Amino acid sequence: MTYLDYQATTPLAPEALDAMLPWLRDQHANPHSPHRAGRAAKAAVEVARAQVAALMPPGGRVVFTSGATEALNWAIKGGTGAIVTQATEHAAVLDTVAASGRASVVVPVDRDGRVDPSIVAAAVRESDARLVAVMLVNNEIGTIQPIAEIAAAVRPSGALLLCDAVQGYGRVAIPEGCDMVAISAHKIHGPKGIGALWIREGVAPAPLLHGGDQEGGRSGTLSPALCAGFGAAARLAATRMAQDATHVAHLFAAARARLAGWTVNGAEDRRWPGNLSVRRDGLDVARLMSDVRDVAFSAGSACASGSGRTSHVLRAIGLSDVEARTTIRIGVGRYTTQTELLVALDRLVAAVDAQKVAA
Template sequence: MIYLDYQATTPLAPEARDAMLRWLDGPGGTGFGNPHSPHRMGRQAKAAIELAREQVAALFPAGGKVIFTGGATEAINLAIRGSGKGGAVSMSAIEHAAVLDTAQDAGKCHVLNVAKNGQCNTKQDLPSDTRLVCLMQVNNEIGTIQPTIEWHRKAKENNALYFCDAVQAYGRIELTGADMIAISAHKFHGPKGIGALWVREGLSLDEVQTGGGQEFGMRSGTLSPALIAGMGAAAQEAKDRMEQDAEHVQKLWKRATELFENWELNGSAEARWHGNLNIRPRGPNGGGLDVNRLMSDVRDVMFSAGSACASGSGRTSHVLEAIGLPKKLAKASIRLGFGRYTTMEEIEQAAEKINAAAKAQGAL
């Protein structure tokens, strides 16, 4: 099988797996201690967590705290619900559902429009009642890099907080400033079930998940040394390999755009993480592509019909609609994601199979 769905999840790095093993001990071992226990095994587990916290923090802006969570969705809930009540949340139209749905459930919202190139339009003003601005750094569906620095500035001028979903950016590109940043380990070759919220120095959040008061009194619950150690090792590896990974992805992108020359790119080609190729057939019958049939015909290539979180829902991608794509073309779009462990041969083989299947439908 050929795996081209890196925006949905990434393969576990060997370094992350190795870091986890000690903390998965059974009877007779010493790695299964509760990190919140005062005895020796507990202190050892806590030390592993604090090492990982330092490794994860190294890719964030200087200062601030790393709060471990069960994943990015929990981190997003903590940021939105824990940062205050009253006022409104202003968010881009292309945010992940975890941001859109949480903000709508938490109270009043404003949706910021997006340009055709897939970037949040910086010419619009923030509504005066905005208490929190939410804008991701890299979009999960079309890979566009957002003007986060400008929107952070606008938030400050409005006396609002700024939250950034950096799930697709962390470990790939330098993170920009924010008041809060959410990440998820399995998006940068760490394990599933663990994420973090970075909170800038001086900012305190209300607890959303109450209990024992762990994680600086902002997130209660017993932490998993194994998952956190794996996340820390993955973060360290991402930091060490960031330039190498980016160069590899750029080579794959260049070849992929050549192989899919008869497909149209959704979103900007320049302001984009090039490990994301969201495309639709360019021909006159491009909108007639049946993506579900395509995926069935090319079942040994793992790719997406859109965001993995919305796959199978039957809904048109809200991201593609937000950049002005008609439903017919949005539903004919596919997303290919590649990265560190993808080979050039896999890109070439996948392109051959996908192009042949699309031609068989008369879409190319």
């Protein structure tokens, strides 16, 4: 199996697994217990917290959660007042905003999938919004949003800025100016089941979970193994960020050359190059997945797979339903080799060409 779905999840780094194993095999203490074994577990959690925080701006704290979905729910539901967000946000933001029952404004994006900071600022002023939610890197099309510019534009209003940085953390620098940042371990070669909300000093969202307040605003017993795996993955990402970025940029260029005649969705330049969302006229994506079963790629966001609906992200950048249904997403990363990528793409292209002949 050739794995080309890095936006859905990433392979677990060997270093993360090694950090987790002692806590899974030998050390089972509760990190919130006062005895020596509990204090040792607590120390491991705090080491991991510092490793995760090292990739964040200064002046805030990392609170571990069960994942980015919980972090985003907490950040949104823990506030008051109107909310401004944008049309290509992840469902974890858009659905939570809708479920909050608060007034909200969803601003449009351009053909590249980028939002205009001045439009965001105007929406904040007109709605007297108290929260702005804009993601850093889009999970479906890879577009990078101008977070620093948005932060500067909305700062005079006093609204808080929440950034879903799940696809950007560990890959690109987290911009200054955010008040809350949601991240996930399994998108940076860490374990599933753990994420975090970075909260700027002075910001205090109301608790989403109650029953112990172990994390200072977030209740629940932490897993030292998951925390250790997250921390090790973050430490590795910090040391490899430039190397990983160069690697995926080379892969992106090679893939673009091999997919001549395909159309890229989203920005060509202001994007994370590990994400390649492309479409081709007449493509039957379901048939392609059936014909090339040993290549793992996506027909869009993994979170919406099987829903039967076309992607809200692709609709937001102006694609028709027909264009959206002829789109596939190729995701590459640290452990993808150029050889396996090109072999897999050749198989995909051959299968698509065979569709056209059969038609």
